[in-house]
Amino acid sequence: MLDDIDIAELSHRPGLKWARATGGTIAAWVADMDFPPPDPVRDAIAGADLCYPVWEQDPGANPLIGAYVRRTQSKWGHRPEPNSIRFFTEMIQALQAILYVATAPGDAVAMHTPSYPPFLETIELMGRRLVPIPMVDTGSRWTFDIDRRALAECTALILVNPQNPTGRVFTHDELAALAAVAETHDLLVIADEIHAELTYEPHRHLPFASFAPHRTITLASASKAFNLAGLRCAIADVAVPHVRKALDALPPRMLGEPGTAGILGTLAAWEHGDPWLAEVRALLARNRDLVAAAFPGQHPPEGTYLAWLRMADPAGWGVLLNPGPDFGPGGDGYMRLNFATSRPVLDEILRRLATR
Template sequence: MFDQLDPDDLRQRPGAKWALADPGVLPAWVADMDFTAPKAVRAAVARHADFGYPLWDERPEQNPLRGAFVARMAARHGVALDAGHVRLFTELNQALQVVLHVATEPGDAVAVHTPTYPPFLESVHGMGRRLVPIPLTDSGAGWTFDADRLAADVVRHGVRALVLVNPHNPTGRVFTRAELTAIAAVAEEHDLVVIADEVHSDLTYDGFTHIPFASLCPHRTVTLYSASKSYNLAGLRCAVAHVGDARVRSGLAKLPPLLLGEVSVLSVLATLAAWQECDDWLFEAKATLARNRALVAGGLPEGVRHHSPEATYLAWLDCRELRLDVDPAAFFLERADVLLSPGPDYGSTGYVRLNFATSGPLVEELLNRMATAVATR
């Protein structure tokens, strides 16, 4: 199903991924899939006829996503969460900024694994917080970080909060229980709020296991989650946060009730349909992504290094051996007509991020274009 994609049809879509690519350019940048959203999601939106104020405006506890999220975490990960601590947001970026707003002050230090998702970097800097990097380094066998350095930096910089992106964007790492336990120990010792972005957790590949951070440190974790990545619903603007930290719950309760806006009825219905009716769609999507992941591993240009992601549909490519005189993303756009995400946006020069959530033929075409560009430069 997911290999039946026509580039001409894709170019007619109004979404940013294809609309911002010039004619002839293959876009592999922003983290949208090219796959059509699940049929059950589209049906749930199409058959809804009541666009009045929803019941949960007056009774938030009756929003169906609260219970659906808690049930999903219990079924998929064996984690028991409190539905009363679930809040809805329009997207993860909004949730991150709100939690930072109530849990930290301007000038406070926030630890983040780097490289990282550009809007998170922009949020930390734009809100006047000090970013303390937790560098991910290439061990040769994969991406890792120094837990001892993290503990020392938390003390040195007076870190108040830690943003944990797991599975990690852009490297695709799925942190192990040992790594997460080390982070939890630091968080406990130094009384940190941990904001755990787990939006890619449904896209973990065979052989790797996603461990929700709330299962290790429930009373200081705010878990961020959405159907946006797994089911290609980002434009519907709906995310959930389980606020396990009482300090954050208290801070949220002090905000004016409508300051943050509300998610739409349709976004709630679409997310509910995705979580409850679209396991078959997700299974096929993951199988297609696993195949594409293998295509990327076997088809990169000579001189481009990477570690196959353990989750996500994103490949983090090290192009430094090419010794290009321009940013690699600019090179591949000019010479291969392939639009990639530039590494400097994530805090790393010499890298690009490639989105392989498209058809097999399109993955092969963009890899061939990149290889030809490198071979003929």
């Protein structure tokens, strides 16, 4: 049934993605899937007790702590320490809180570019200075060179892996090289691994915390893999003691926290949503191949459901994409296409873009 969704149905959805797609335009921009979330998530939310949760007084009683530890260990062989886990409403909030307590205005922060626009905006609005690590098209894939002199002036590195928007899944050697530089220059590494469960064979996600365990803060959420962005639930494995201490010193609830629906919905996804995820991953792999066939000579993503395409803005073609310049340095001349949709919708997207 996930592959039977049509444009008429989607056009009535009230969320941001389709609300912006007016006048018959197809939404292929913001990173929401068009697939409905897993039934176990819906059931968990519908049956939730919405009184004050017990973990409000006893954070260690939060059932998502154990679920996250078990899933991370079973998927990637890395075991987070339960007492290092903190909760946020979303990745942006977690990033901003960590930068607030661990860096100062004027500090330099490295990040691969082009990059996720809200991360770029966060660095600018918080008065930190971006040091780009440019993604480079070698002709066969996207890669990067490490400018060790530039990184020497940085306080922190934001590592998005799988990378958004290029879709790269960084290799063992690439991550090991970054870990070595982080060690040499005493960098705090904030690893956004929100797309970790959405990689394509033969590529494999490797947690950065397994390379630099004592200097890495890992950000995770079920929101991308299970299409749950509106639940507002994110996890940070704050394995760096001084950062954890600084976060805990803030006034209680100053940063907000996920509600019961977010916690229980995420728990249901991780504990009961894998059959749904397997079906979605198969559809995404097929869609990735369809996009690659429609745009020969460009690099299919190794992870995510986002294609980074060298093309002109298709304004007036009836497809809403994310403009490349929004992703900062290296974004000119590109567009980002979200292909997490049904076959009929994707076929129509590609038909319209064929006039490019």
